[in-house]
Each structure stands twice: as C-alpha cells, then as structure tokens.
Amino acid sequence: MIHLGDDTDPAGGIRSELLLRPVHGGNAFEETVQRLLQTIRLGLIAPGERLPAERELAAMLAVSRDTLRDALASLGEAGYLVSRRGRYGGTFVTDELPTTGPALDADGEPVPPRQFSTAELDDALILREVLEVGAARQAASRPLSTADREALWASLGDCAAATDDDYRRLDSRLHLTIGELAGSNSLVPLLAEVRMRVNELLDSIPSLGPNIAHSNRQHEQIVMAILTGNPEAAALAMTEHLVGTALLLRGFLE
Known part of the structure; x- marks a missing residue:
C-alpha cells in the first residue's frame, strides 16, 4: 500500500x-x-x-x-x-447528512425495496464503463499540473481512509476527480448522473468489507497509472474495477 x-x-x-x-x-x-x-x-x-x-x-x-x-x-x-x-x-x-430510512406506505408499513430490471442494470453498467474507462485513459494521456496530481492523490487518500459511513461519498468523489482530469467539463455532469444511478443500485446490496479493500487496491492501481502517464494501464485497471462492481450488482440483483 x-x-x-x-x-x-x-x-x-x-x-x-x-x-x-x-x-x-x-x-x-x-x-x-x-x-x-x-x-x-x-x-x-x-x-x-x-x-x-x-x-x-x-x-x-x-x-x-x-x-x-x-x-x-x-x-x-x-x-x-x-x-x-x-x-x-x-x-x-450539515456535518451529518440525513439518512434515508425505509419508505412507508399509507398504513405505516415498510415498502419493499425497488426492484431493478435487467435492462436498467445493463444500461447503467454499460454507460458507466464507456464513460469511466474513457475518462481514465484520457486522464493518463494528459500532462497534469502539480495541483492536479495533488488533488488526485488527496482524493485517493481520503477514499482509502474513509469510514463505512463516508465511503460511498468519497469513492464517488475519487471517480469524479478522475473524470475532471480527463479535461472535458461536459464529461463530469454525465459521470455524476450515472454515478447517482450506480449508487442507487449499490444501496440495494450489502456493503462487503473484502470488496471495499479490493476496491481500494484497484483505486491505487488506477491512480498510479494516471500519475505515471500510462493510458492503457489506466483503462485496464478501471475496466477491472468496474467489472468487479458489476459482478456484485448482478449477483445480488439479477
């Protein structure tokens, strides 16, 4: 590490x-x-x-x-x-964001979690791969300023040190930081939209400790490939990272 x-x-x-x-x-x-x-x-x-x-x-x-x-x-x-x-x-x-509890029906009974169709799952995961793999490759292809490098390094560190409550937010921030370093202002809003969809999917499955540890190691590989200017290594590491998340989502939701 x-x-x-x-x-x-x-x-x-x-x-x-x-x-x-x-x-x-x-x-x-x-x-x-x-x-x-x-x-x-x-x-x-x-x-x-x-x-x-x-x-x-x-x-x-x-x-x-x-x-x-x-x-x-x-x-x-x-x-x-x-x-x-x-x-x-x-x-x-606020220092602590509101937590969303289970929705209740008119009688005060919990509403079952929303079911995601295979088409919804496919659409979100395919779009995410297209955008994020391309963003990682492009970020590694560009000359990065000292400020860019420090921002990426800091975001990686924050994600690696995150508590369970903060992990999803800081994981999202790291991925959006990579998107920003690709150099297209139009890309980040698209990444944010798909990230919101992916987070909704992730909220429907358990958070698994070994998966978080594995994701952090993959984050490190992605960031190091970007910082060393290796576009193909960055794209490969991002692809492997997204495939891991997709496998979990498909396993729990399909």
Whole structure:
C-alpha cells in the first residue's frame, strides 16, 4: 500500500461548479434543488463545507435569488444545509447528512425495496464503463499540473481512509476527480448522473468489507497509472474495477 501524504487539498480537487451549471426548462426551483442535492450527495461539497456565496451561486445556476433562497431553505428543512451568521458565516452542508430510512406506505408499513430490471442494470453498467474507462485513459494521456496530481492523490487518500459511513461519498468523489482530469467539463455532469444511478443500485446490496479493500487496491492501481502517464494501464485497471462492481450488482440483483 502506498503512503498517502498529509499536505494535500482536503477538498479532493473536484470543482463543485461542474455540476452547479445553469438550469433549463420551466422547473427552475425543482432543478435547482436537484443540482444542489446531487452536488452534496456526491461529495463535491462535503459535510461541514460552505456553499458559494448566494449571489455567486445564483449566477452559476442562472436562477433568481428568490428561487435560490427557496431551494436553500427547503434543503435546510430537509436537514442537508444549515445557515450560520457572523464574519465566517454562510450556508454550509450539515456535518451529518440525513439518512434515508425505509419508505412507508399509507398504513405505516415498510415498502419493499425497488426492484431493478435487467435492462436498467445493463444500461447503467454499460454507460458507466464507456464513460469511466474513457475518462481514465484520457486522464493518463494528459500532462497534469502539480495541483492536479495533488488533488488526485488527496482524493485517493481520503477514499482509502474513509469510514463505512463516508465511503460511498468519497469513492464517488475519487471517480469524479478522475473524470475532471480527463479535461472535458461536459464529461463530469454525465459521470455524476450515472454515478447517482450506480449508487442507487449499490444501496440495494450489502456493503462487503473484502470488496471495499479490493476496491481500494484497484483505486491505487488506477491512480498510479494516471500519475505515471500510462493510458492503457489506466483503462485496464478501471475496466477491472468496474467489472468487479458489476459482478456484485448482478449477483445480488439479477
């Protein structure tokens, strides 16, 4: 296992603005809530971190200040955000994100977990492989700045050291960081969309300790291939990593 230094960016390098892009259509409030939730749940703005200033955030999302305030207030009521006053105040992601318990029906009885069709599973896994293998290959093909390397290294370290509660978020952040290093701003939102779908699938199966340890070793191989500029090794390591996840999902869900 490689040693991970402590002098890296704790935010993991991925830029939250890649998902906080202008909303479209006539459902500005709903889409604003969706974009903010996606950014929080995928860990682009981590628990305890501050959101951009209200004026800046409204401009990023291309919505009115009133729409943004309504969205922020709604997410505050739902337990995702908290407002703090004072010189260092602002809107922050809560230190502990809400946990989603089992859904209940009208009689208060638990609703059975959603069943995923083979077609849904195939679609998510194929799309993920196309996007993430290509992202790893492209990231390894590009000259990376010192800041890029430190961000990737930090994200790897955070994922390797993650607790069970934080692992999914930090795993998502590592994969999105690799996507960002591919050099296409349009790629990261696509990766985020498919990651949300994959996380929903993963939430339906048990978390297995040996699989987490194996995934961390594979993460290390992917990152080292990117840092040493070996595109084919990066693509192969990412393919093997995704195949492992796909095998578990198919085993539990098909």
